[in-house]
Amino acid sequence: MSLPDTRALPNIIITGTPGCGKTSHAEQLAEQHPEMTHINVSVFAKENGCIEGWDSERDTSIVDEDKLLDKLEPLADKGGLIIDWHCCDIFPERWIDLVVVLRCNNTVLYDRLEKRGYKESKVQENVECEIMQVLVSDAKNSYDPSIVVELSSEDVDTLDQNVERISGWLDNWKAGHPEGESNRLP
Numbered sequence: 034m035s036l037p038d039t040r041a042l043p044n045i046i047i048t049g050t051p052g053c054g055k056t057s058h059a060e061q062l063a064e065q066h067p068e069m070t071h072i073n074v075s076v077f078a079k080e081n082g083c084i085e086g087w088d089s090e091r092d093t094s095i096v097d098e099d100k101l102l103d104k105l106e107p108l109a110d111k112g113g114l115i116i117d118w119h120c121c122d123i124f125p126e127r128w129i130d131l132v133v134v135l136r137c138n139n140t141v142l143y144d145r146l147e148k149r150g151y152k153e154s155k156v157q158e159n160v161e162c163e164i165m166q167v168l169v170s171d172a173k174n175s176y177d178p179s180i181v182v183e184l185s186s187e188d189v190d191t192l193d194q195n196v197e198r199i200s201g202w203l204d205n206w207k208a209g210h211p212e213g214e215s216n217r218l219p
């Protein structure tokens with residue numbers, strides 16, 4: 034894989050258990066920052082031929098991760114991605130500048146998933162995943178913990194505050210990288 038020396042814009046992952054609000058956050062952030070591109074990985078994978086099968090137990094598509102990374106690489110090299118997916122540990126560390134892990138209260142999450150019409154086993158599996166902090170562990174084990182931030186996503190106010198916070202981080206990053214100069218340590 035090629036390794037760019039510079040990126041004019043950072044790449045941000047917004048991750049969390051399904052239903053935590055990744056897409057809601059990513060859409061709102063991208064609306065406020067038109068220079069950034071929202072990549073809903075589930076949609077991107079379908080549109081770019083990166084689906085390798087169907088997991089009937091979980092009622093979900095199986096993504097061909099190697100193909101996905103190949104398709105994403107040229108975009109990630111340019112920077113400016115908001116990567117929205119429930120899985121964060123497949124993306125190379127060098128691509129990523131910030132990992133936001135959204136957290137949600139079990140009862141709120143249960144209600145959101147039930148409202149979607151998910152079968153009981155899928156709701157339970159996801160709520161357990163949230164209780165066990167699976168995504169937080171994945172993020173902290175895969176990236177420097179200093180770039181991982183956990184944010185609670187339980188109501189509209191927290192959503193607005195979170196987006197404001199990420200937006201502030203983004204503005205700071207851009208101010209510190211005026212000409213897309215190298216963002217790597219020497």
Ligand SMILES: Nc1ncnc2c1ncn2[C@@H]1O[C@H](COP(=O)(O)OP(=O)(O)OP(=O)(O)O)[C@@H](O)[C@H]1O
Pocket residue numbers: 049050051052053054055056057058118119145186187188189190191192
């Ligand atoms: N902070 C929040 N406050 C109120 N409602 C929220 C919040 N976050 C998400 N929701 C609601 O919860 C539902 C799921 O949100 P969303 O699709 O953004 O989650 P997701 O994490 O992207 O899910 P998936 O991984 O399945 O795509 C939506 O109906 C959304 O409006």
